[in-house]
Amino acid sequence: MQFNATTRSVKGTSASRRLRHAGRVPAIVYGGNAEPLSIELDHNEIFHALRKEDFHSSILDMQLEGKGQQVLLRAVQWHPYKPLVLHVDFQRVDAAQTITTKVPLHFINGDVSPAVKLGGQIISQVVTELEVTCLPSDLPKFIEVDLANLESGGNVFLEDITLPEGVKHIAHVAHGGAESKLVLAAALSKPGGGGDDGEADGEAPADEGTTE
Known part of the structure; x- marks a missing residue:
């Protein structure tokens, strides 16, 4: 399964709040041989993807600014009572590592x-x-x-x-x-x-x- 992401240069609570108001979701990808990277996602795309069982149990193809990376969904933070995704964590996947x-x-x-x-x-x-x-x-x-x-x-x-x-x-x-x-x-x-x-x-x- 594939989804799109872009790098996120600004961090912090205020910046994340502005992203959410703009229909974006702050996220992070970590693991592998690279440093953790702050990214952002389109809310509608990730919201509908998260409703599919396969998205939670498959190796995902993250298209980060035109380059593909294999990742695994690790955590999702939802709004307490609204159908809103607040934050998502992904882990990089190495084909040779369990x-x-x-x-x-x-x-x-x-x-x-x-x-x-x-x-x-x-x-x-x-x-x-x-x-x-x-x-x-x-x-x-x-x-x-x-x-x-x-x-x-x-x-x-x-x-x-x-x-x-x-x-x-x-x-x-x-x-x-x-x-x-x-x-x-x-x-x-x-x-x-x-x-x-x-x-x-x-x-x-x-x-x-x-x-x-």
Whole structure:
């Protein structure tokens, strides 16, 4: 995905406020072998780009005054109650260096799983994104989690899915130093359907591991 940027020579709160009034967004790009660089973006362009899932989990092509650079979106600051982007952070990407970022999970076939079709249960998506590390060229836009075999009262763990080649998840460590079993999805009883209080509220069982 591509977006446009220009260098920003003035800094500070007042300068940023003037930029926003002019329909621009202050931003910064850092990392790699270069110094952090202050840039500015067109608000409408970046606002609509940020509404696309791919923009948050893809290597981006930043066109900075006619020259392309590969970057990764790192942080976005939004106005507390207005649909306004206040500031954006990007990180430069080196094709030869591994990156660590979060990738969205796409859950499929939940409606045909035994938990739903036979058990009449609801499926709680306990985790919606996964932190991974890989080379930029191996970064997936999303990771599919197939729920077709999820049984009533069952869980789908991280170890149950196959990650794309070259992609590794960031381990979540439980108390005692052992790697926890990260629950991605759980089949839960409907409210009032006989499940315990925690399950009826859509919470994963307490002994199934925690996330950071």
